[in-house]
Amino acid sequence: MTRRPRGAWLVVLLVWLFVYPVLLVVLDSARGPDGWTLEYVSAFLREPGEWAALWGSLWISVASVVLAGAIGVPLAFVFERLDFPGRRVLGALVALPAVLPPLVGVIAFLFLYGESGFVARALTELLGLDEAPWRLRGAGAILLVHAYSMYVYFYLFTRAGLAKVDVSMIEAAHSLGSGTWTTFRRVTLPLLRPQLAAASLLTFMTALGSFSAPYIFGGGFRVMTTQIVASKLNGDIRMAVVETSALALVALIGLFLLRRQAETRSVVAVGKGIPPAARALSQPIARWGATGLGWAFGIVLLLPHATLVVVSLVPLGTWTTQLLPPTYTLSNYATLITEPERLRPLVNSLWMATVATVGAIAIALWAGRLVVQRRATLRGLIETLVSVPWAIPGTVLAIALATAFSVRAPWMARWVLVGTVVILPLAYLVRNIPIAAGSILAGFRQLDPSLDEAAASLGAGRWRTLRAVTVPLLRPAILAGAALAFATALGDFVTSIVLYTYETRPISIEILSSLRAFDIGTAAAYGVVLMLISAGAMLVGTRR
Amino acid sequence: MNDAFLELSHLTKRFGDHVAVGDLSLSVPRGAVLALLGPSGSGKTTTLRLLAGFERPDAGTIAVDGRDVTALRPAERRFGMVFQHYALFPHLTVGENVAFGLAGSAASADRNARVMEVLSLVDLEGFGGRQVSELSGGQQQRVAVARALAPEPRVLLLDEPLSNLDPTLRERTRRELRAALDRVGITTVFVTHEQEEAFALGDTVAVLDQGRLEQVGTPPELYEHPRTLFVASFVGRASVLGGVVIGDGRIRLDAGAEWPAEAPQDLAAGARASVVVRPEAVRFAREGLAGTVTERRYTGARALFAVDVNGGTVEVEASAHAVTVGDLVHLAVERVLAFPEAKE
Numbered sequence: 001m002t003r004r005p006r007g008a009w010l011v012v013l014l015v016w017l018f019v020y021p022v023l024l025v026v027l028d029s030a031r032g033p034d035g036w037t038l039e040y041v042s043a044f045l046r047e048p049g050e051w052a053a054l055w056g057s058l059w060i061s062v063a064s065v066v067l068a069g070a071i072g073v074p075l076a077f078v079f080e081r082l083d084f085p086g087r088r089v090l091g092a093l094v095a096l097p098a099v100l101p102p103l104v105g106v107i108a109f110l111f112l113y114g115e116s117g118f119v120a121r122a123l124t125e126l127l128g129l130d131e132a133p134w135r136l137r138g139a140g141a142i143l144l145v146h147a148y149s150m151y152v153y154f155y156l157f158t159r160a161g162l163a164k165v166d167v168s169m170i171e172a173a174h175s176l177g178s179g180t181w182t183t184f185r186r187v188t189l190p191l192l193r194p195q196l197a198a199a200s201l202l203t204f205m206t207a208l209g210s211f212s213a214p215y216i217f218g219g220g221f222r223v224m225t226t227q228i229v230a231s232k233l234n235g236d237i238r239m240a241v242v243e244t245s246a247l248a249l250v251a252l253i254g255l256f257l258l259r260r261q262a263e264t265r266s267v268v269a270v271g272k273g274i275p276p277a278a279r280a281l282s283q284p285i286a287r288w289g290a291t292g293l294g295w296a297f298g299i300v301l302l303l304p305h306a307t308l309v310v311v312s313l314v315p316l317g318t319w320t321t322q323l324l325p326p327t328y329t330l331s332n333y334a335t336l337i338t339e340p341e342r343l344r345p346l347v348n349s350l351w352m353a354t355v356a357t358v359g360a361i362a363i364a365l366w367a368g369r370l371v372v373q374r375r376a377t378l379r380g381l382i383e384t385l386v387s388v389p390w391a392i393p394g395t396v397l398a399i400a401l402a403t404a405f406s407v408r409a410p411w412m413a414r415w416v417l418v419g420t421v422v423i424l425p426l427a428y429l430v431r432n433i434p435i436a437a438g439s440i441l442a443g444f445r446q447l448d449p450s451l452d453e454a455a456a457s458l459g460a461g462r463w464r465t466l467r468a469v470t471v472p473l474l475r476p477a478i479l480a481g482a483a484l485a486f487a488t489a490l491g492d493f494v495t496s497i498v499l500y501t502y503e504t505r506p507i508s509i510e511i512l513s514s515l516r517a518f519d520i521g522t523a524a525a526y527g528v529v530l531m532l533i534s535a536g537a538m539l540v541g542t543r544r
Numbered sequence: 545m546n547d548a549f550l551e552l553s554h555l556t557k558r559f560g561d562h563v564a565v566g567d568l569s570l571s572v573p574r575g576a577v578l579a580l581l582g583p584s585g586s587g588k589t590t591t592l593r594l595l596a597g598f599e600r601p602d603a604g605t606i607a608v609d610g611r612d613v614t615a616l617r618p619a620e621r622r623f624g625m626v627f628q629h630y631a632l633f634p635h636l637t638v639g640e641n642v643a644f645g646l647a648g649s650a651a652s653a654d655r656n657a658r659v660m661e662v663l664s665l666v667d668l669e670g671f672g673g674r675q676v677s678e679l680s681g682g683q684q685q686r687v688a689v690a691r692a693l694a695p696e697p698r699v700l701l702l703d704e705p706l707s708n709l710d711p712t713l714r715e716r717t718r719r720e721l722r723a724a725l726d727r728v729g730i731t732t733v734f735v736t737h738e739q740e741e742a743f744a745l746g747d748t749v750a751v752l753d754q755g756r757l758e759q760v761g762t763p764p765e766l767y768e769h770p771r772t773l774f775v776a777s778f779v780g781r782a783s784v785l786g787g788v789v790i791g792d793g794r795i796r797l798d799a800g801a802e803w804p805a806e807a808p809q810d811l812a813a814g815a816r817a818s819v820v821v822r823p824e825a826v827r828f829a830r831e832g833l834a835g836t837v838t839e840r841r842y843t844g845a846r847a848l849f850a851v852d853v854n855g856g857t858v859e860v861e862a863s864a865h866a867v868t869v870g871d872l873v874h875l876a877v878e879r880v881l882a883f884p885e886a887k888e
Contacts (some may be wrong), residue, residue, distance in 0.1 A: 217725075452630035453598050453627070453631070454625065455644070456618035457618050457624065459619050459645050460645075460647070473634065
């Protein structure tokens with residue numbers, strides 16, 4: 001009996017969605033109007049600006065990992081191992097940066113720390129300066145935003161790891177004569193290695209694909225993502241394609257190198273996983289010192305959100321040289337709803353994010369069903385495929401889709417989708433696949449596989465089993481995956497800027513054009529809306 | 545056999561190079577209960593999954609009432625299945641679980657009546673509204689049986705039906721299960737690795753080893769007339785000793801003595817043989833095989849004694865105070881079984 005292996009169609013779909021487009025881009029970088037050529041690649045290699053951008057991407061990513069780790073890891077230890085007043089509230093605040101979509105976080109930083117932001121105004125006033133004491137530009141500004149938004153990965157991963165380090169291992173080390181420091185260095189830290197490696201990988205890949213911060217703050221400082229978009233907007237498609245291939249290659253190498261570290265299977269799970277109880281700080285100085293520092297830190301975390309809200313209440317043109325805006329109204333929000341052209345991006349983003357989320361959930365359910373089946377031959381391939389889009393920088397994906405789907409060649413499975421309403425939801429969908437699949441595959445693995453068989457033996461067909469058994473049982477996992485995917489798609493900027501049309505412009509693009517028109521109130525109002533929806537999604541997604 | 549209701553012919557299933565089930569043929573008369581007995585890896589669970597339709601055989605057929613069902617999907621097969629861990633739907637109530645297989649088949653009033661009927665069959669009247677998680681293990685097992693029986697399947701399959709229960713609960717549940725099967729009169733196949741369970745629940749028992757059928761028979765047939773060394777030593781307690789056939793139905797044991805033996809398979813004089821001794825078939829005597837008592841396992845009026853003989857150990861059942869540990873004793877037998885020596 002020769003049968004098509006289960007999941008073959010899913011593999012075909014996933015390959016068509018992103019593997020094929022990325023491959024086409026890579027091939028296109030070595031192809032000119034007269035066939036194969038290395039002309040464009042060598043043009044790329046001869047350009048010092050390109051090398052600078054490549055180097056910029058690399059060192060910014062590595063520095064982001066170092067900075068995020070330097071903030072996130074100690075913070076995780078403090079919150080996991082020490083007890084002080086306010087620990088709970090602050091522990092929840094620590095994840096706040098996660099509710100800011102990349103572009104929204106960047107504009108919040110602009111309003112807060114930029115040369116006409118609150119902090120600069122306050123210092124100018126205080127010190128009687130003639131102009132802002134700094135300009136928020138270049139690598140420093142990018143790293144500031146990255147550290148703020150990416151330390152969360154290290155914080156969450158380290159806390160999760162610490163919660164699994166069994167207290168008996170620490171006690172064993174102590175009873176063998178190790179002091180606190182030796183125990184930390186020789187026991188705790190090695191046990192955390194898989195988590196730290198995973199956080200490093202996540203941070204590195206996110207920083208490598210980061211676009212909003214370099215785009216807004218980069219100035220003359222170039223990284224690959226901004227370089228690609230600049231080439232594309234200048235109409236130099238050839239160069240954009242080569243640059244995209246180069247970035248894809250760097251991402252692949254980074255993934256490969258760091259993945260090996262992260263895949264050293266955690267030995268932590270061997271213990272029962274009873275973590276040491278948090279040590280209460282009893283000395284008043286330590287207690288209140290920790291609390292004070294904690295709150296100061298909490299305020300720093302919360303400032304961007306607060307800034308966004310304040311700025312969103314400022315009507316156009318009323319805030320000029322004053323320290324604080326003189327008037328506050330809800331007029332910016334009113335125009336978002338009443339002016340059709342302002343409402344349009346909101347509606348666009350909502351429907352496109354919804355479509356992309358539903359699609360990604362459907363694919364994740366399909367993949368999940370196959371992955372838990374006892375002897376599905378394509379299981380490993382499918383698991384890899386649904387997680388791969390995560391490692392493709394958004395810019396690379398955007399250029400890949402723009403390349404693959406700007407040609408009509410049905411026999412090559414290529415159609416003209418660029419410029420249509422289809423392309424953006426499709427891009428969001430691809431970016432949502434790993435988010436939805438991460439949550440849903442984990443849910444599937446916790447299901448007893450005989451539940452499916454029980455339904456089948458009771459006469460239920462595939463659809464009824466899915467509807468009456470699988471989906472109800474996976475509801476929490478589906479909700480979590482859908483909420484995170486929806487929030488991500490809603491706030492997307494990096495693929496949108498390459499693929500949008502005026503008709504389908506999403507919120508992020510509208511924020512950008514408001515910013516360009518110095519209409520910071522409207523930009524902030526859009527930002528607040530995005531922030532609230534993301535926060536709502538996180539609440540839904542993390543509730544169990 | 546014409547009266548076979550469920551018929552497995554030459555069923556074969558391979559996983560890669562490993563033959564999980566090899567050329568298995570079995571038939572079960574209407575209303576009979578068949579036990580598939582074997583150690584883990586014997587292919588019994590795979591056989592059950594082939595019957596349920598969760599696996600497709602590489603060769604062979606399954607027929608019910610003369611009709612080939614091999615190609616039917618599980619949902620079309622109308623076989624009820626009770627899973628080892630019950631696989632009750634945790635998001636549904638007991639009643640909804642039982643009604644699951646009845647969907648679309650009848651008006652809701654009929655459905656409710658059927659749910660009540662099967663729940664009372666397993667002594668769970670009034671449990672329809674309970675959450676599955678509120679039930680004890682034994683109650684969950686009964687719900688699983690009720691759920692499988694509700695759509696009136698043609699064959700009931702049970703995977704290790706009692707393995708998840710406390711030993712104290714197991715015997716009672718076993719009796720209740722047998723009673724329920726008798727009342728419904730359904731053709732049943734169940735899988736177990738425990739001989740006691742197979743004998744208590746099964747009308748016939750099929751002993752499997754490494755994917756092959758070793759022997760089918762009623763419990764007394766298997767116990768008293770095992771056809772292979774595997775069946776003899778797997779079914780019931782038995783000690784195995786080595787020896788050489790000296791002809792005339794006698795065997796010289798490596799341990800020294802000469803015993804009368806019956807050989808179900810051909811055994812030529814001079815061949816090496818494995819001798820199977822049941823603890824109740826051997827007794828302490830004035831002369832015979834010499835050995836030392838090394839252990840006494842007290843079970844009440846009777847005890848099991850372990851006797852070290854030259855090159856082996858023999859288990860002897862006797863009255864509790866017949867001998868004590870350390871005694872030199874002699875063993876005599878009425879009858880033992882001899883098989884060709886197992887190849888290493």
